[in-house]
Structures are given as structure tokens and as C-alpha cells.
Amino acid sequence: MSGTVVELKDGRSAIIRPAVPGDAEGITALVNVVGAEERWILRDRATWTLDQERATLAAADGSRSVFFVAEVAGRISGLLNIACGQWPKNEHVAEFGMSCLPDCRGQGLGTALLQAALGWARSAGVRKVTLEVFATNAPAIRLYRKLGFEEEGRLRGAFLIQGRLVDGLRMARWIEPARSGND
Ligand SMILES: CC(C)(COP(=O)(O)OP(=O)(O)OC[C@H]1O[C@@H](n2cnc3c(N)ncnc32)[C@H](O)[C@@H]1OP(=O)(O)O)[C@@H](O)C(=O)NCCC(=O)NCCS
Numbered sequence: 392m393s394g395t396v397v398e399l400k401d402g403r404s405a406i407i408r409p410a411v412p413g414d415a416e417g418i419t420a421l422v423n424v425v426g427a428e429e430r431w432i433l434r435d436r437a438t439w440t441l442d443q444e445r446a447t448l449a450a451a452d453g454s455r456s457v458f459f460v461a462e463v464a465g466r467i468s469g470l471l472n473i474a475c476g477q478w479p480k481n482e483h484v485a486e487f488g489m490s491c492l493p494d495c496r497g498q499g500l501g502t503a504l505l506q507a508a509l510g511w512a513r514s515a516g517v518r519k520v521t522l523e524v525f526a527t528n529a530p531a532i533r534l535y536r537k538l539g540f541e542e543e544g545r546l547r548g549a550f551l552i553q554g555r556l557v558d559g560l561r562m563a564r565w566i567e568p569a570r571s572g573n574d
Contacts, residue, residue: 395507399498403463407507410451410458410470415444417467418460425490430552431528432490455482455515459507461491461500468495471504475517483518501534509538512566519565525550526558540564 394408410418422437429435439447451458451472461469473487487508491500512520524531526545540562548556 395503397461397499397503399463399495399500401498403498405468405495405500405503406462407459407469407503408462409453410448410460412445412448414458414460414467415441415448418448418458418470419444421467421470421490421492424492428493431525431531432488433550453511453515456485457508457511459504459511461495461504463495463500466492468492469500469504471508473508473511473520475515483516484521485512485515485517485519486521486523488522496530501531502538505534505538509564509566513568517566519563521561521563524560524562525552526560527552532560532562535562535564538564 394406397405397407399405419437419439419441422434425432426435426437437444448458450456451474456472456474458470458472460467463469469489469491471487471489473485475485476482489501489504491504509520520540522535522540524535541564542560543563544561546559546561549559550557
């Protein structure tokens with residue numbers, strides 16, 4: 392899998408590409424920044440060592456899981472990881488999570504990362520892509536709806552965020568099988 396250059400709304404360019412083990416530091420830094428905001432993702436900080444992260448990235452070889460990164464001016468500024476279920480009964484479904492650095496949000500990076508993941512899902516034979524999002528995360532929900540995801544369920548009070556019970560939304564999108572030819 393190769394990289395794609397995307398122009399952001401503010402004129403910067405981003406490279407969207409599968410992560411390599413050498414991205415472990417940049418990915419860990421990104422997760423620490425987004426986690427410290429304490430309102431968007433489950434983790435408040437990265438809980439792995441760099442060696443563990445390198446091994447995780449090496450194992451995600453694109454066959455059943457992949458990490459996509461978005462590089463802006465040489466910095467890992469966006470991340471999306473997607474993985475198929477591990478069992479014969481759920482390996483047709485892939486779940487993903489994603490984050491962008493605050494100074495890159497609203498510029499089209501999330502859209503580009505999710506489009507890359509949907510392209511991977513189609514080529515990997517995935518039939519359904521799923522995610523879970525805090526019901527309070529309006530920007531993320533809008534992105535997912537824009538790219539065809541629909542709400543499938545609401546987990547009431549599944550999260551306690553800064554002292555407040557927050558619902559979780561399960562969202563999903565079906566993947567059309569790839570047609571033969573040039574698509
Ligand atoms: C959610 C997130 C990944 C979206 O990435 P992004 O690069 O900001 O998204 P984009 O710029 O591609 O915007 C995609 C759509 O989201 C919506 N959107 C983006 N920013 C928004 C905002 N501040 N408020 C409302 N909607 C917003 C818009 O519909 C936009 O589409 P449009 O520009 O065509 O109208 C990013 O905001 C982020 O990293 N947030 C913190 C971590 C997080 O919430 N991760 C997801 C956990 S489930």
C-alpha cells in the first residue's frame with residue numbers, strides 16, 4: 392500500500408499512508424495529546440512502550456488490520472486503526488478508531504483517513520465497518536454520517552467523562568463488494 396497526498400482546506404498538504412514501526416513515537420505522541428483532552432477518546436494517554444507499539448505496527452500488515460497515519464509537515468498529525476474481528480463469525484466486520492491533532496482538525500484530514508480505511512476495507516473483503524463514539528462528540532458523528540455511517544445502537548451511560556454519564560453510539564456502514572474492472 393502506498394501513500395496519497397491530500398491538500399487540506401488551509402492549503403497544507405498531508406500524506407496519508409500505512410504506518411510503519413518507525414512511526415511508533417509519532418503515534419504515541421499523538422495519542423498522548425488527544426488523550427489529554429479527556430473528552431474524545433477512551434484513553435487519557437498511551438499505555439504502551441515504544442517497543443510494544445513498534446511490534447503492534449509490524450503485526451498490522453494490512454491483511455486483517457492496518458494503521459493509517461496522516462503526516463503534515465513531517466509530523467504524525469492523524470491516525471486511524473482498523474481491524475477485522477478475530478473469529479470466523481466476525482471476521483467480515485472491521486472496527487476502527489481515529490484521532491487528529493487539534494491544529495489539524497476541520498481541514499479534511501479525518502475525511503481523507505476514513506476514505507483510506509474504507510478503500511482498504513473494500514480490498515480486504517470486509518463487509519461491514521463499525522465504530523463506537525461518545526454521543527457528545529458532534530464533530531466525529533458528523534464525519535461518520537457524511538461518509539455513510541448510520542447509528543445502530545445507543546449504550547446508555549456507558550462512559551463517565553469528567554463526572555458526567557455519556558452514552559456511547561454504535562455506528563456502522565456496509566461495504567459494497569468491489570466490482571471487477573478499474574474501480
Ligand atoms: C473526529 C475527527 C477525527 C474528525 O477529523 P477532522 O479532520 O476534524 O474531520 P474533517 O475536517 O475531515 O471533517 C469531516 C466532517 O466532520 C464535520 N466536522 C468537522 N469539524 C467539525 C466541528 N468542529 N463541528 C462539527 N462538525 C465538524 C463536518 O461535517 C466535516 O465535513 P465537511 O467539512 O465536509 O463539512 C477529529 O475532529 C478528531 O481527531 N477529534 C478528536 C478525537 C476524536 O474525536 N476521535 C474520534 C473518536 S470516535
